[in-house]
Amino acid sequence: MNNTAGDDEELPLDGQAKPEPTGASDAPARRPVGGSQAEQDAIFAALVAQFDDPVDLNNPEWPEIENLRAKEVRRAPKGELDDLAPQPRPRPAAGAVGDPRAYVAAEDPDEGHFVPPEPPPLPPMDTTARFAWLAVLGGPALLLFDVLVWREVSGWPAWVGVSAFLGGFVTLVARMKDRDEDEPEDPHGGAVV
Known part of the structure; x- marks a missing residue:
């Protein structure tokens, strides 16, 4: 039996049939990616069958598998930055705060712009x-x-x-x-x- 972290719902192993839902309100559990083509077809058929089911907007049920538990939250090892933590912004350069329109970008002496040659003069008309x-x-x-x-x-x-x-x-x-x-x-x- 393959259980997800803290969930009692059974997930199929490779080569086994998927478990049948016990009630109409049971949402299909998230299954591991992969498996046989028959399993993927069965999952897709179950999703298509549930497409037109009415939704109770007064009592929305959040699938339990979507809830994060405190022990499952990934902690960054010491010395490694957490991917979700806000990154510090670079400090502005020291100096007096002035008019932002007075900023002049440093120009590269060799910008490499293409300057087209002068067009030839029009030929004289007869x-x-x-x-x-x-x-x-x-x-x-x-x-x-x-x-x-x-x-x-x-x-x-x-x-x-x-x-x-x-x-x-x-x-x-x-x-x-x-x-x-x-x-x-x-x-x-x-x-x-």
């Missing part, structure tokens, strides 16, 4: 690119002006605005370069491990 950007931005601006002034967009101003936007967009896309001429050919496509 006349075709300038007119294409003027058309892409000017076409919608003309349509917006028409809406604000005449309250409707129709006739030749609408046709000019839409055509300018589409023409400028197609021109910019057609003139896009696939690669920079300055960069050497990369067989890996930039992915190097």
Whole structure:
């Protein structure tokens, strides 16, 4: 027979059947972890069967196994700190108490921050690119002006605005370069491990 500390409830040994509860109010006792698969299945089935049982909220019963006894409380050996004892806080540095906002952290002279290089200047635009950007931005601006002034967009101003936007967009896309001429050919496509 295997008893828990001070409890008279029997716990099953390996290979034995679990004891049957004696009443409806008996809560299942805590069993050691492990055991056979059949024991674990039986414990789980008992827990599932008790899931929908009503609970008496006026007289809650605390399982006896959960109560700590004075002799069971773990005492730390002499010279070893108790795990549950409060740990002493470090004392603040000596000196005058001042404004906490006046504190300045000591800076490491070599912080190792990454400073990105200056970006290269934009390439000079040729006349075709300038007119294409003027058309892409000017076409919608003309349509917006028409809406604000005449309250409707129709006739030749609408046709000019839409055509300018589409023409400028197609021109910019057609003139896009696939690669920079300055960069050497990369067989890996930039992915190097």
